[in-house]
Amino acid sequence: MATDSNNVEGYEHYYVPDQSPYPIMATIGLGALVFGLGTFFNELHADLAGSGRYVAMAGFAILVGTLFFWFRTAINENMQGLNSAQLKRSYVWGMGWFIFSEVMFFFAFFGALFYVRNMAGPWLGGEGEKGEFNYLLWDSFKFVWPILETPDQVVNGVKAAFVGPGEGHSMYPKDAHGGLFAWLPLWNTVILLTSSVTVHMAHNGLKDNSRAKFTGWLFVTVVLAIGFLCLQYMEYHEAYVDLGLTLESGIYGTTFFMLTGFHGFHVFLGMTMLLIMFLRALKGHFSHEDCFGFEAASWYWHFVDVVWVCLFFFVYIL
Amino acid sequence: MSDHGPAKGFGRWLFTTNHKDIGTMYLWFSFAMFLLGGVFALVIRSELFQPGLQLVEPEFFNQMTTMHGLVMVFGAVMPGFVGLANWLVPMMIGAPDMALPRMNNWSFWILPFAFTMLASTLLMDGGAPNFGWTFYAPLSTTYAPPSVTYFIFAVHIMGASSIMGSINIIATILNLRAPGMTMMKMPLFVWTWLITAYLLIAVMPILAGVVTMMLMDIHFGTSFFNAAGGGDPVLFQHVFWFFGHPEVYIMILPAFGVISAIIPTFARKPLFGYASMVYATSSIAFLSFIVWAHHMFTVGMPLAGELFFMYATMLIAVPTGVKVFNWVTTMFRGSMTFETPMLFAIAFVILFTIGGFSGLMLAIAPADFQYHDTYFVVAHFHYVLVPGSIFSLFAAVYYWLPKWCGNMYDERLGKAHFWLSFVGLNLTFFPMHFVGLAGMPRRIPDYALQFADFNQISSIGAFLFGFSQVFFLYIIIKTIRGGEKATDQVWDNPEGLEWTLPSPAPYHTFTTPPAIK
Secondary structure, eight states: OOOGGGBOTTOOOOOOOOOOSHHHHHHHHHHHHHHHHHHHHHHHHTTOOOSHHHHHHHHHHHHHHHHHHHHHHHHHHHHTTOOOHHHHHHHHHHHHHHHHHHHHHHHHHHHHHHHIIIIIHHHHTTOTGGGTTHHHHSTTOOOOSSOOSOHHHHHHGGGOSSOOOOTTOSSSGGGOTTOGGGOHHHHHHHHHHHHHHHHHHHHHHHHTTOHHHHHHHHHHHHHHHHHHHHHHHHHHHIIIIIIOOOTTSHHHHHHHHHHHHHHHHHHHHHHHHHHHHHHHHHTTOOOSSSOHHHHHHHHHHHHHHHHHHHHIIIIIIO | OOOOOOOSSTHHHHHOOOHHHHHHHHHHHHHHHHHHHHHHHHHHHHHTTSSSOOSSOHHHHHHHHHHHHHIIIIIIIHHHHHHHHHHHHHHHHTOSSOSSHHHHHHHHHHHHHHHHHHHHGGGSTTOSOOSTTTTOTTTTTTTOOTTHHHHHHHHHHHHHHHHHHHHHHHHHHHHOOOTTOOGGGSOHHHHHHHHHHHHHHHHHHHHHHHHHHHHHHHHSOOOTTOGGGTOOHHHHHHHHHHHHHHHHHHTTHHHHHHHHHHHHHHHTSOOTTHHHHHHHHHHHHHHGGGOGGGGOGGGOOOHHHHHHHHHHHHHTHHHHHHHHHHHHHHHTTOOOOOOHHHHHHHHHHHHHHHHHHHHHHHHSHHHHHHHTTBHHHHHHHHHHIIIIIIHHHHHHHHHHHHHHHSBOOOHHHHHHHHHHHHHHHHHHHHHHHHHHHTTOBSSOSOOOGGGHHHHHHHHHHHHHHHHHHHHHHHHHHHHHHOOSBOOSSOSSSOOSGGGGSOSSOOSSOOSSOBOOO
């Protein structure tokens, strides 16, 4: 082994944790969760009552419980001063690349939307050399976005499996009844953009050493996040109940709900992170020099915000 | 951190945070999956030994081709390289461990779970996934067996494992290098893994996205891949290959790193063109994102798409050519010896290049109309994966095993393993070029009479290759259990920090970083 004289002077020890039960517990939880979910979905599909859902719930509980203790351990290690500056940078890199992976996940769905709207859709509607034979399968289907009447309906009429919501039943502003000010996506944009500012204000509060400012703005951010989720719930309710726009109403409903749904799920995750940071802040955690837990949550929050701006343009306006 | 040795009992493996333990588990897991996938391959080759249906039902044959591909790609090759990264990256850059040791353990242990779930579909009603490892919709959606749901979740777990593993590797490389270990001083294996990890983080979420779309189409009535609702089955292929093409580089870039470590040692010359190797690897990574539709030339794309993807694909030959040139030039006028790792490395250079050339043939869109979905494609990708990825894994094991376990392997047995594998794989895959060009389609259990002779040769070669790997297992176990003690350097003046450590490498190494000259 390299002797000590060969080693670099003044190196702060990199803390490598001892054996840990958390990863294997989390594996058991995650395993039960996905196996249970798979079984549950198959039972739904076959119209069977079964135990899949209970396995999934148990797995979820184990996973969340394990993650709670895992994060608690990591936080305690940091509070005990075990983490060198170098180790803290590992967490920073980790969070950054995790967010990049999330960006790519959304990229897949935005890519699908782009492809359907600009290529597959027009070809399906008979445009261009690739649409030449549309009369063989989808005769007289004309492509417009959003697709409110599916090719299935055009050809098979009432026997269609995919039934669009019908004319005037989109989430675009032109179909908003009650005018632009009753158009929920606009308010959601306002809320989410504001919350990005408030989380930044909270960070400023921490920098200024003002706990009140820090916790106060953080609280406002969490409230705004909850407000966003409530409005999105209302919007989904309107889509399903009033408009007949559902996951099953063709590619417009598919892309609309998958994109906004995954975004909403990420808002929920981000809200949970911020809520935990708020509770930690109440306990007196974080200082200006040592606040990466909070910073990571706020990075995540900004990421969720940016995704929403893309959604607002590509799903609601353009 | 305490500087003690490993814990006692099985708990050591369950709870470990040690990069060497985790690396070992990855490597053994990879080898187990390699044998399992190999058994599936031998079922396929047995059925294809002669025309007609002999041993298995066509339905089961499809499950075998599917499971063989999935197990080899996600179970054998990828975890094999992650195992190497775990063992080697910290030792090569002078780091005490991986950057996030607990997450490292989690990335590993979810893998055996995912593959247990995937393999268990073989016993389910309706059988295992039968739609090919590329799982094209609507075969994998409308017409899939119920086990597809478990397949989807298994893929999710594999993706999570790869993403966490890659985050760990990137954080380690960017943050834990010993002072003085600048980026351009890193061993090429570290460089190629850095870029591979980047590719993994970029495309595994795309794979997660595409299987999520499948899940929704199957269970929740969405119409991503159904034209009746306004979607498009071809959308599946675009999203899948946007993942799939970078994926093939994920499986070969770490191999480039391994070969770039081994050839200089046994040619006794420094690697020729280190910087150009780094740039070539980066170029390949970049190009891998803009060539995906060359897998889909016959699907009915606009002419502009055919042309773009054809030319972009051919461009990849340039950085790959740089690499092959550098390896050959490193050997040129070197003082060469031919120990087992070097034999595998030289075979890699020659046979991977054959696979590369058949790739160029497939890249030519008009020619691809003839080759598409024939055994020529099977020959092509097995020539890049078997003597490419798999041979580099073999080479790496022979090269670093003395460092890992402290004992030299038996050179005579190693060479025997090499020649058996070399002959076996060429017997298996070379004839596939001919039957493919003559028009034999891939993924069928029966074939026309005129292909019989070549198929028999392939099947004999496959069994030779397969059983040579049992011999490999014997060699590894024999080496671990005893044998001639390895020196600390192991080889004649190899380059790299790992060779400054004792053999076997202590449980904890570089707890304080070494000084880099």
